[in-house]
Amino acid sequence: MKKRFPALLVGAALLILSLVACSRQETGPVGPASAGGAQPESVRSLPGEGDFREAVVKVAKANIPAVVHIEVSQRQEIQNPFSRLSPFEGDPLFRRFFDIPRAPRSFKRELRGIGTGMIIKDDGYILTNNHVVAGATEIQVILSDERQFTARVVGTDPKTDMAVIKVNPSGKLPYVTFGDSDKVQVGEWVVAIGHPRGLDQTVTQGIISAKHRQGITDPSTYQDYLQTDAAINPGNSGGPLLNLDGQVIGVNSIIASQSGGFEGIGFAVPSNMALHISGELMKKGTVERGWLGVTLQDVPYEKMKPLKLATPKGALVVDVVKGGPASAAGIKPGDVIVSIDGRTVDDSGALRNAVAGAAIGNEVRLGIMRDGKSITVPVKVGNPQEAGKVLAAALRDKLGVDVRPLNSREESRYGLEPGLGVVIARLDPKGPLAAAGFEVNDVLLQVDDQPIQGVEGLTGIASALKAGQDISVAVADHRTGRVGAIQIRVR
Numbered sequence: 001m002k003k004r005f006p007a008l009l010v011g012a013a014l015l016i017l018s019l020v021a022c023s024r025q026e027t028g029p030v031g032p033a034s035a036g037g038a039q040p041e042s043v044r045s046l047p048g049e050g051d052f053r054e055a056v057v058k059v060a061k062a063n064i065p066a067v068v069h070i071e072v073s074q075r076q077e078i079q080n081p082f083s084r085l086s087p088f089e090g091d092p093l094f095r096r097f098f099d100i101p102r103a104p105r106s107f108k109r110e111l112r113g114i115g116t117g118m119i120i121k122d123d124g125y126i127l128t129n130n131h132v133v134a135g136a137t138e139i140q141v142i143l144s145d146e147r148q149f150t151a152r153v154v155g156t157d158p159k160t161d162m163a164v165i166k167v168n169p170s171g172k173l174p175y176v177t178f179g180d181s182d183k184v185q186v187g188e189w190v191v192a193i194g195h196p197r198g199l200d201q202t203v204t205q206g207i208i209s210a211k212h213r214q215g216i217t218d219p220s221t222y223q224d225y226l227q228t229d230a231a232i233n234p235g236n237s238g239g240p241l242l243n244l245d246g247q248v249i250g251v252n253s254i255i256a257s258q259s260g261g262f263e264g265i266g267f268a269v270p271s272n273m274a275l276h277i278s279g280e281l282m283k284k285g286t287v288e289r290g291w292l293g294v295t296l297q298d299v300p301y302e303k304m305k306p307l308k309l310a311t312p313k314g315a316l317v318v319d320v321v322k323g324g325p326a327s328a329a330g331i332k333p334g335d336v337i338v339s340i341d342g343r344t345v346d347d348s349g350a351l352r353n354a355v356a357g358a359a360i361g362n363e364v365r366l367g368i369m370r371d372g373k374s375i376t377v378p379v380k381v382g383n384p385q386e387a388g389k390v391l392a393a394a395l396r397d398k399l400g401v402d403v404r405p406l407n408s409r410e411e412s413r414y415g416l417e418p419g420l421g422v423v424i425a426r427l428d429p430k431g432p433l434a435a436a437g438f439e440v441n442d443v444l445l446q447v448d449d450q451p452i453q454g455v456e457g458l459t460g461i462a463s464a465l466k467a468g469q470d471i472s473v474a475v476a477d478h479r480t481g482r483v484g485a486i487q488i489r490v491r
Contacts, residue, residue, distance in 0.1 A: 052189070059191045059246045060203045065144050065174040067239060069195045070115045070128060070151075070165075072136040116194040116239030117141065117165065118248065120278060122172040124149075127278050128238030129253050130156045130163040141167050144201055155281030158419075159221045161253050162274060163238075164281040176240055179247030181270035184208055184226065192230040192252055192266075194239030206230030209265075214349040216254060216267055222289075222353050225267040226250045232266035241268040250274075276357055289356035290381035292331075293324020293390065295464040296348035299336060307336055308372030314338040315348040319464045323390045325382040331368070338374075339367030355381065391459030398465050398490050400431015403444065403455055414443055414476050419454045421445050421476075432488045438475060445483065446474035465490045 115132030119125070126141065133139055139151040149167035156163040188208045196202050206229040213225040228241060232252050241250035250268030257263045280287045295318040304312050314336040320327045338345055341364050345351045358364055360383040368375050395401055403422035411418060424442050427434040444452055448471055452458045465471065469490045476483045 055189075055244045056191055056203070056205055059242055059244060060193065062246045063176060063193055063240065063242060064201050064203075066119045066176045067144065067193045067201065068117045068119060068126060069142040069198075069200060070117050070126075070132055070238065071140040071142065072113050072115070072133055073138040074111045074113070074135050075137050114195060114198050114235050115237045116235065116252070118238070118240045118251075119173050119175040120164075121282075122175050124167040124169050124173060125154065125278075125282060126151065126165045126167065127251065127274060128163050128165060129251065130158050130161045131253075132238050133163050133165060134158070139165060141165070143173075155285035155287075157277050157281060157287045160269060160273060160277050160287075161221070162251070162269065162277040162281070164278050176248045177246070178271045178275050179243055179245065179249045181226065181249045181272045184211065184243070184249050184270075186210060189244055190228055190230055190249065191242045191244070192228070192232055192236065192239060193242070194232070194236035194252060196231075196233035196235040198235055202236075204231035212346070212350070213267060214347075216256075222273075222356055223349065224270055224273060224353050225254070226270055228266050228268060229264045230266065231262045233262050234260065236266075247271075248274075273353075273357075288360060288384055290358040290360055291324070291384060291387040292326045292355050292379060293321035293382060293387065293463075294326045294331065295319040295321075295460070296337075296351060298347045298349075307334070307369070309336060309369060313344075313346050314369065315345055315351040321390055321394065321463045323393070324387070325379050329366075329377050329379040331366070331377060331379070332370070334370070336369040337366050338369055341365055342367075388459075391456075391463055395459055395462045396428065396431075398462050398467070399433055399488075400428030400491070401433050401438075402426040403458060405454055406443065410443070414481060416443075416445075421452055422455055422458050432491050433473070436473075436486050436488045438473075438486070439478065441478035443476040443478065444473060445476060446485075448472050467491060 113132070115128060117126040117128035117132070120127045133153055134156065136153075139153070141149045141151045143149075149169065151165040151167045154164040154166050186208050190206060190208055192204045192206070194202055208226055209229050210227040213227050214223045216223055216225060226241065226249070228250070230241065232255050234255075236252045239252045240248045241252055243249050249271045251271070251274045252266060252268045254267040255262065256265040256267070277287055296315045297318050299307070299309065299312045299314050299316045301312045303316070304310075307316070317326075317331060317333055317335040317337065319333055320331055337351055340351060340354050343354065345354070345367075355364070358381045360381055363378050363380050366377045366379055368377055392402065395403065402425045404425045406414070406416065406421055406423055410416075410423065414421070421443050424433070424438060424440050424444065427438065427440055444458065446452060447458070447461050450461055452461070467490055470487060471490060472485045472487055474483060474485045
């Protein structure tokens, strides 16, 4: 009998939130749909209407062999809160006199969790959620036929909550096929397959409740979720959401719940997003995203008339980073980007995802509304290294600081979630932060009402700051750990 780990479940409770990507489908020799081998029985002849019962049964039978159960182990080192109960505990004379044994400073514990994955190539590549395998020291994959494999991580992308792992089978494995998530319609019937709470090969059905859901989790992630009412519970993470043609149109990732269980609202990463990300991870182990060098926001309804727009659609350019691709192309603050390569841009999130998925170095054509006139501007997509250099320069110019991410020890000390805050690595003695009393190793937490989401988050905030602007910076003192806010003026 298979061993089942207790449900310390990786990912999903309350508005649980795991994370999410570019909106461009990329196909080619690395794309899962193009791989050869033991592909599940075709169900493309299934009707979208008609005998619904038979349709769901065929979708389940065709895809269950390609859906796997993932069990993970994670070892953590925990600081012992009782290691210093006495102020004299660290005094060797005191300890020797009273024969007091030294309490361990820390201890190790093992966490176990479960999730779901789908085989995307017949040689053992498996797509799942990043939050399922993040930090795992051991990953076990169990197939529907009870075969078990130890898996290794090929690559992860926390910003889309995607991960690819690999097993080494002796023969070819069945695998899923991908559909086009751009063609998914609200109200369309869908089928979810996964391992909720460790229960094997569970099939549920529902509909697509909504598309293009954003702002569900961390705003610094790439989000374009499909919303579904198909039952998804802890343990479903990483499993497929399928249409009635038996094609994967989403990767189940998140539930919105106050109880920690299914309440009718689940979210899946669209298949076009997942396909592109998985291809990048299999090729390079990481994902590089395109960059324009603009600060964007959705078009406020009240600005429609001043901007001479017929609808509040598009992405409003708030600021342009000096030295970035958009600046070189002549894009200006106040421009409204309404299309990219002929595809309509509904909001700032849609443009951000589209640019992120564009090939670095390629030219994209942006449709722009400027002073009531429609123009087309070609822009060469920048690379992350370029962005880092330009944005780091903005930090130095405006705030007089270089920063770095927190390490795990610092996160534990300040009680911060991974990815939050930055540490001051260098200060310009003539810069505004140094003048206000900030010191190297202080931790910056927030600018005005915006939490700092790592180095990228702070550089993005800094790029939008204006010379002479007064801001409030929340900081944790590196000596005492105390948190306070200090007013500074951007130079």
